[in-house]
Amino acid sequence: MGKHVLLIEDEPNIIEAIRFILSREGWRVDTHSDGTTAFGRVAEVRPDIVILDVMLPGRSGFDILRDIRADTGLGALPVLMLTAKGQVKDREMAERMGASRFMAKPFSNTEVLASVRELTGA
Amino acid sequence: MPRSALTGTRIRERRTVLGMRQAELARRAGISPSYLNLIEHNRRRIGGKLLVELARHLGVEASALTEGAGAALIETLREAAAGQEGAAAEIDRLEEFAGRFPGWAALLAARHRRVRELERTVEMLTDRMTHDPFLSTSLHEVISAVTSIRSTAAILAETEDIDPDWQRRFHRNLSDDSRRLAEGAQALVAYLDEGADDPGTQSSPQEEVEAYLRARDYHLPELERALPPEPARLVGEAAELTSAPARELALGFLRRYRRDAELMPLDAFAEAARAERLDPGRLAARFGVDPGAVFRRLAALPRAAAGGPVGLVTCDGSGTLTFRKPVEGFALPRFGAACPLWPLYQALARPMAPLRAVVELGGPVPQRFLTYALCQPALAGGFDGPQVLEAAMLILPEETVPAPEGRGQPIGTSCRICPRRGCVARREPSILADGF
Numbered sequence: 379m380g381k382h383v384l385l386i387e388d389e390p391n392i393i394e395a396i397r398f399i400l401s402r403e404g405w406r407v408d409t410h411s412d413g414t415t416a417f418g419r420v421a422e423v424r425p426d427i428v429i430l431d432v433m434l435p436g437r438s439g440f441d442i443l444r445d446i447r448a449d450t451g452l453g454a455l456p457v458l459m460l461t462a463k464g465q466v467k468d469r470e471m472a473e474r475m476g477a478s479r480f481m482a483k484p485f486s487n488t489e490v491l492a493s494v495r496e497l498t499g500a
Numbered sequence: 501m502p503r504s505a506l507t508g509t510r511i512r513e514r515r516t517v518l519g520m521r522q523a524e525l526a527r528r529a530g531i532s533p534s535y536l537n538l539i540e541h542n543r544r545r546i547g548g549k550l551l552v553e554l555a556r557h558l559g560v561e562a563s564a565l566t567e568g569a570g571a572a573l574i575e576t577l578r579e580a581a582a583g584q585e586g587a588a589a590e591i592d593r594l595e596e597f598a599g600r601f602p603g604w605a606a607l608l609a610a611r612h613r614r615v616r617e618l619e620r621t622v623e624m625l626t627d628r629m630t631h632d633p634f635l636s637t638s639l640h641e642v643i644s645a646v647t648s649i650r651s652t653a654a655i656l657a658e659t660e661d662i663d664p665d666w667q668r669r670f671h672r673n674l675s676d677d678s679r680r681l682a683e684g685a686q687a688l689v690a691y692l693d694e695g696a697d698d699p700g701t702q703s704s705p706q707e708e709v710e711a712y713l714r715a716r717d718y719h720l721p722e723l724e725r726a727l728p729p730e731p732a733r734l735v736g737e738a739a740e741l742t743s744a745p746a747r748e749l750a751l752g753f754l755r756r757y758r759r760d761a762e763l764m765p766l767d768a769f770a771e772a773a774r775a776e777r778l779d780p781g782r783l784a785a786r787f788g789v790d791p792g793a794v795f796r797r798l799a800a801l802p803r804a805a806a807g808g809p810v811g812l813v814t815c816d817g818s819g820t821l822t823f824r825k826p827v828e829g830f831a832l833p834r835f836g837a838a839c840p841l842w843p844l845y846q847a848l849a850r851p852m853a854p855l856r857a858v859v860e861l862g863g864p865v866p867q868r869f870l871t872y873a874l875c876q877p878a879l880a881g882g883f884d885g886p887q888v889l890e891a892a893m894l895i896l897p898e899e900t901v902p903a904p905e906g907r908g909q910p911i912g913t914s915c916r917i918c919p920r921r922g923c924v925a926r927r928e929p930s931i932l933a934d935g936f
Contacts (some may be wrong), residue, residue, distance in 0.1 A: 389644050391673040395651035398666065402659075433640060436866075462643040469827070484619070484647035487654045 383494060384425035386415045386442070387460065388434055396429065399487045400494065413433045413437030417445045420452060427498050430477075431488075432461040432468065440475055447476045456497035460485065507551075508542035510565045510599050514558045515540075517600060528557045534543050564602070573609050580612035580657065590658075604656075611653045618646050618681060638688055638917060645681035649674060680920055691916070707834075708746035709753060710824060712738050718825050719802050723758045724766045731755050753823075757800065760885060762796045763789050770805040778806065778901050780872050780894060781854065791854065795892045797827050808900030811869075815844060816841060817889035829867040831913040832894050839912040840925045844893035847873035851889060860908035862920045870896040870903040 381404055387393050388411045397407045404500055410419045413434030420442075428446070432439040439459060459477040461468050472480040475482050478497050481489065515525050529550065538544045546554075547566075555562040559713065577594055579881040590597075622643060645905040652670050656662070662670075722729055731754035741747045764787050780794040787794070799812035811827035824832045838845075843857045855873040860866050875891035877916040896903075912918030915927045 389648060391648040391677055392644065392651065394669070394673060395648060395655060398655055398670075399651070438867075461648070462640045483643050484615075484650040487651055487658075 380426045381498075382406045382423075382425045383408070383427050383429060384420060384423050385429045386413075386419075386434065386439070387411065387429070387431040387469055388413075389431075390476045391399060395487070396490065399491060403491060405494070411435070413439070413442065420446060420455070421449070424452075425455075427456045427458065429458045429460060429494070432459060432472075440471060443472075443475050443477060458493055463481075506542065506595070507546065507566050508540045509567070510545075511554055511558065512540040513562060513596065513600055514565070516607055518558065521813045525554070525557055529553045532581075547669060552718045564599070575607060576609040576612055576855050577605060579616075580608065580653075583792070608653065608657055611649065611678070614678060614681075615646065615650055615653065616684065618649075621685060622646060638684065639689070642681060642688065645677045645684065648677045649681065652677070686834075705743055705745035705749050708741055709750045712740040712750060712826070713753075715740060717803070719800055720754070720757060723754065724761055728758060728761075732760060756796070760789075760793050760797045760800070763787060763793065766801075766805075767799055770801060773801065773805070774807060778810070778894075778896060780874075790876060791872075791874050792890065792892055795872070795874070795894045799895060806900060809897055809898060811895030811897075812892065813838075813842075813844060813895065814890060814892040815848065816891075817848070819845060819848065822890070823892075827869075827895055827897050829897065830861060830869055833914040837927075838914055839918065840892065840927065841909065843871045843873040843909075844891050847875040847893065848889065848891040849875075851875040851877055858903045858906065858908035859911045862910060868898055868903045868908045870898075870901055872896075 383400055383405050385393060385396055385400075385407055387396070387409070393409050393411070397409065400407050407429055408419075408425065410411060410416055411434075414436035416430075416434065416437065430439045434442075439461075443457055443459065446455055447455060456478040457476075459472045459480045460483060461472070461480070462483045469480050479493050481493065515522065522536055522540070529536070530553070531550070535544070539546050551565060552562050555565055558565070574595060577598060578591065581591055581594070585676050603763075622639070644653040656667065656670055656674075663722055698904045717901050720734070722734060723731070731751055734754060735741055735747050735750050738750065738858040741750050764783075769783075769787070772783055776786070778798060780791045780798065783794045783798075795812055798806065798810050801810065803809055809827040810825075811830055811832075812823065812825045813821060813832055814823040817823050819837060821832065821838060824834075826832045843855050843859065846857075847853065847855045852875065855871075857871050857873070858868055859871055869891050873891065873893040875889055877887045877889055879885060880888065910920060910923075912920055912923070915923075916929050916930060920926075
């Protein structure tokens, strides 16, 4: 497994923080902020793991996840979902759609790091 | 407790930070370097005049040398670290950190207290959020800010060798986010205060009935049977219906449900609904009932039978919402009036004219829904009695029935939390535009 992560999130300061903690651990971090073009970016970048926010401008993270899971080449990609709503129904929705893991905001940095490591076996 | 024994260590650290040689400090304080060396290695207790003298030359309060950083500060930092497994390894160096960088430590502690405060607020609000779609959009903003603050604060706390440029950047982010958070929290508190003053918001009879129906997913199998129990008995057995007005409302609802179920038996109706792709007009014709009854029946179908979630909202002639079955993504205001652009209200303005419209909910992720709306007069007071209007709008998400292509009519939930700028139907300013 390589160490390449694609972060799909629209909050600039959250992007900056996650990029910092992952980069320090030797990850290459690409970011993308627009929901409508996110799936195309996943297909183009082919990362080892995607960190995907649920609330994105233009398109919901769940829709993007559905596209990833439906794609034959990308179907098995680890996807860590982030959401501002830690509600049961969001969690259920994420599980139903095949998220590898679900993390409610506000998350702790160590949690994010540990999840990324576990999901990729890095 | 080694705290008092550490006075020497603190003197040494402070001196090192200032880049002052041991001999220099000893000279200024009027003692021999070897005596200072013993003090710095905690092998001589000092106090009184000499301590004050050393503190003066080190540019700190004497208490900062004896007590180190304040106990309260240490406690707060310890607490901040407790939730962060990464920092646990350095917890033994906490006092050193607070002593050497009192300014940063105080800042971090203040940030932590703020985050904790806000997390508590968010937790409390989350409870309400599940019941109040009004809040979910604004809370999203607050949670985003809290997330960023938590993550950024942890980086500052845990990264010892952080580059000064990054450090400045993260401090700026912290400052921006905390301001955004404060403003957002204030806007929310103001909004909640207003809501709390309204006696109808706590638990109205209508809310009790809605809680009862929500718990059963709006489907009542008992009333679908060939020989159903008396609605009054079901109402009597329902724990959610505590007040007399709520029981009365529920009774009316259950009787109507039962009548609808008799006219449109579940299995036959579910099959027809699928065949007609949930078109209420065709279904009304098939079963020889009015379309309003079909709306209600569709909303009472189990999710699997309908092919997905089905939402329904009704209002009376005053526009007051009288029934609410929300679907994900289409929030229905719990109190106060809804968006005037809803097809529901267009139907209300033109009784008996059926309306089929695709709508698009505003927000960061626009969502499309197919809606059917119709307003029918009830003539319960006789043909020449007062005409009581009831409008209903069926809400079908795309996963239930795909909406036709083309742009949907842009609508919102309620002006207060609607992000659409320049809306011609806006009734009051949005707390989103002003608050964030």
